[in-house]
Amino acid sequence: MSKDLPTAVQIKNLTKIFPLPFRKEKVVAVDNLSLSVKPGEVYGLIGPNGSGKSTTMKVLLGLISATSGSSTVFGMSSTETASRGSVGFLPENPYFYKYLTGAETIAFYGKLCGLKRKAIKERTSELLNLVELEGARDRRLAGYSKGMLQRIGLAQALVGRPKLVVLDEPTAGVDPAGSRKIRDLIMQLKEQGITVILSSHLLEQVQEVCDRVGIIFEGKLVREGSLKKLIEIEDQTEIVLENAGSDLLKKISDLVNQESGVNLVRSGRPRTTLETLFLKETGGDSKDARNDS
Amino acid sequence: MTVENNKSIDNELNSKFKLFSLSRVMAIAMNTFTQLVRMKVFYFLLIFSVLIIGANVLFLNFTFEQELKILQDVSFGAMTLFASIFSIVGTALLIPKDIEDRTLYSILTKPVPRFEYLVGKLLGILFLVAVSLLLMSILFFAVLFVRQHGILAEEINQMRGQPSQEQISSLREDIFAQGLRLELINGVVAVFLKAAVAAAIALVVSTFASSTLFTIIVSLVIYFIGHAQSMALDYYFPEGDMHGALQRFIAGIVAIIFPNLQIFNVVDGIVSGQSVPMSLMFRLTGLTGFYLFIYSFVSWVIFAKKEL
Ligand SMILES: Nc1ncnc2c1ncn2[C@@H]1O[C@H](COP(=O)(O)OP(=O)(O)OP(=O)(O)O)[C@@H](O)[C@H]1O
Numbered sequence: 001m002s003k004d005l006p007t008a009v010q011i012k013n014l015t016k017i018f019p020l021p022f023r024k025e026k027v028v029a030v031d032n033l034s035l036s037v038k039p040g041e042v043y044g045l046i047g048p049n050g051s052g053k054s055t056t057m058k059v060l061l062g063l064i065s066a067t068s069g070s071s072t073v074f075g076m077s078s079t080e081t082a083s084r085g086s087v088g089f090l091p092e093n094p095y096f097y098k099y100l101t102g103a104e105t106i107a108f109y110g111k112l113c114g115l116k117r118k119a120i121k122e123r124t125s126e127l128l129n130l131v132e133l134e135g136a137r138d139r140r141l142a143g144y145s146k147g148m149l150q151r152i153g154l155a156q157a158l159v160g161r162p163k164l165v166v167l168d169e170p171t172a173g174v175d176p177a178g179s180r181k182i183r184d185l186i187m188q189l190k191e192q193g194i195t196v197i198l199s200s201h202l203l204e205q206v207q208e209v210c211d212r213v214g215i216i217f218e219g220k221l222v223r224e225g226s227l228k229k230l231i232e233i234e235d236q237t238e239i240v241l242e243n244a245g246s247d248l249l250k251k252i253s254d255l256v257n258q259e260s261g262v263n264l265v266r267s268g269r270p271r272t273t274l275e276t277l278f279l280k281e282t283g284g285d286s287k288d289a290r291n292d293s
Numbered sequence: 294m295t296v297e298n299n300k301s302i303d304n305e306l307n308s309k310f311k312l313f314s315l316s317r318v319m320a321i322a323m324n325t326f327t328q329l330v331r332m333k334v335f336y337f338l339l340i341f342s343v344l345i346i347g348a349n350v351l352f353l354n355f356t357f358e359q360e361l362k363i364l365q366d367v368s369f370g371a372m373t374l375f376a377s378i379f380s381i382v383g384t385a386l387l388i389p390k391d392i393e394d395r396t397l398y399s400i401l402t403k404p405v406p407r408f409e410y411l412v413g414k415l416l417g418i419l420f421l422v423a424v425s426l427l428l429m430s431i432l433f434f435a436v437l438f439v440r441q442h443g444i445l446a447e448e449i450n451q452m453r454g455q456p457s458q459e460q461i462s463s464l465r466e467d468i469f470a471q472g473l474r475l476e477l478i479n480g481v482v483a484v485f486l487k488a489a490v491a492a493a494i495a496l497v498v499s500t501f502a503s504s505t506l507f508t509i510i511v512s513l514v515i516y517f518i519g520h521a522q523s524m525a526l527d528y529y530f531p532e533g534d535m536h537g538a539l540q541r542f543i544a545g546i547v548a549i550i551f552p553n554l555q556i557f558n559v560v561d562g563i564v565s566g567q568s569v570p571m572s573l574m575f576r577l578t579g580l581t582g583f584y585l586f587i588y589s590f591v592s593w594v595i596f597a598k599k600e601l
């Protein structure tokens with residue numbers, strides 16, 4: 001049944017090349033990238049600065065056109081305005097009209113989503129409540145702090161009750177408590193069955209909220225998969241025993257020692273962290289991607 | 294099952310999305326208007342008041358014909374100036390700023406066709422220009438009304454002896470004929486129409502230029518050439534000499550790039566007592582509509598493909 005549903009996001013062989021004005025060389029921002037996101041999934045896009053995360057999102061949202069390849073949102077091409085009817089987007093370092101108040105901002109975007117007057121009123125209160133900006137609802141955005149702007153941006157992205165939410169670094173510049181709240185909010189979206197694509201440099205958070213992760217490096221998708229699979233260590237096996245006495249453990253350890261080439265590593269959870277994997281895949285660290293302890 | 298599912302989701306999206314929605318356009322237009330109002334542009338009314346009251350005080354010793362004419366010249370001059378500045382600077386200020394600040398990202402990732410954004414911005418600016426002209430007209434007409442009655446009283450005072458009722462009414466007729474009259478409204482409308490064309494010029498320029506300064510300079514250049522365009526065309530292609538297809542083509546291109554703005558200057562005639570034929574007003578309105586359409590279309594063609 002769920003297999004029959006169209007994918008939420010389908011990006012096929014996407015390449016985006018930026019010509020540099022007055023120069024011969026070009027910037028290949030995204031290089032033959034393919035990925036798909038299923039409805040209801042939370043997908044994390046991670047990669048170093050300048051690896052093409054934002055560019056991929058911009059193509060997905062029709063802000064820029066692909067040099068080659070295609071991208072669709074719920075089966076509709078990103079080049080069609082109609083495909084944006086079911087999407088909410090939080091740009092990186094969001095900036096809105098600073099002469100509008102928080103409530104006016106949400107109302108403005110609500111109107112653009114085609115909400116009626118009454119629905120706008122309800123939705124505005126609901127969302128300001130959700131992002132905890134009721135106290136600032138009648139203050140102009142010119143006086144908002146960075147974290148507040150990020151939160152009003154989040155509210156703005158949700159105003160049209162989107163089925164897909166695209167968040168470009170939702171926690172950038174947000175304090176740890178605020179950042180945890182945004183994480184909780186993403187969890188709530190997931191519970192409501194909303195598809196989420198996010199990019200972030202906070203790998204711990206990505207690890208906490210994402211079902212699947214794609215690692216982008218120099219415009220290419222170098223690793224992709226379910227988070228569980230990605231951080232699993234293939235050449236180690238975990239045996240979980242219940243109520244095993246120390247005798248039994250000693251026997252097992254003796255047995256292992258008899259076998260040549262096998263070592264008992266003894267690790268409660270032989271998993272790497274996403275961070276180690278990230279550094280390995282993107283060449284940021286030459287160390288082995290394993291927890292050595 | 295699969296197909297049905299796809300279809301129902303597609304239908305749901307399509308039914309929600311309208312290719313053109315007036316309410317979205319109006320949301321953008323009203324937002325633009327609010328933005329300009331909150332930038333405190335209406336303080337210009339103070340300058341306008343100072344100008345027309347100053348014009349009164351400075352030229353108090355002139356004959357009443359001269360005084361009323363100067364008041365109207367100054368007022369229409371200031372109205373043209375403010376309306377054109379608002380049109381060009383307003384457009385040049387707001388659209389490149391939206392691009393630069395990336396406010397456009399959050400607008401265009403809502404189901405808003407790029408065309409609607411442009412039309413909304415243009416309408417917002419035109420709305421602001423219309424409201425400013427309305428406020429300026431009210432001030433202008435009020436001052437004119439007060440002055441024509443003041444002048445009448447002064448003139449009667451200066452008359453020797455007791456003027457007859459007949460003398461007074463002929464004097465009143467003379468003065469009021471150059472005072473508040475319906476014809477002035479045509480002048481205000483012509484000022485608005487010219488400003489609307491100027492705004493549309495700035496719209497086109499701002500879609501390919503991404504800086505405010507460049508937009509303002511290029512738009513002003515086109516604006517000024519637009520005032521001299523007819524002279525140049527007359528010089529190169531005298532009236533009877535327009536038979537060549539190439540010549541007509543060139544003249545047409547010139548007229549589209551540099552709209553003839555001189556023909557919108559009906560206020561000089563109005564101030565010196567001529568009346569504007571209604572047919573000319575219709576022609577000006579039609580011409581403005583034509584330019585607004587062409588320029589919106591051209592800016593959409595440029596903007597539709599723009600990488601943001
Ligand atoms: N408009 C543009 N013109 C030229 N080059 C661009 C443009 N936009 C992006 N690039 C280049 O494309 C590459 C990818 O940029 P992108 O913004 O997608 O990176 P990112 O993964 O989002 O990085 P970050 O983590 O810093 O946000 C970079 O090398 C960038 O310089």
Ligand SMILES: [Mg+2]
Pocket residue numbers: 053054055092168
């Ligand atoms: Mg980025």
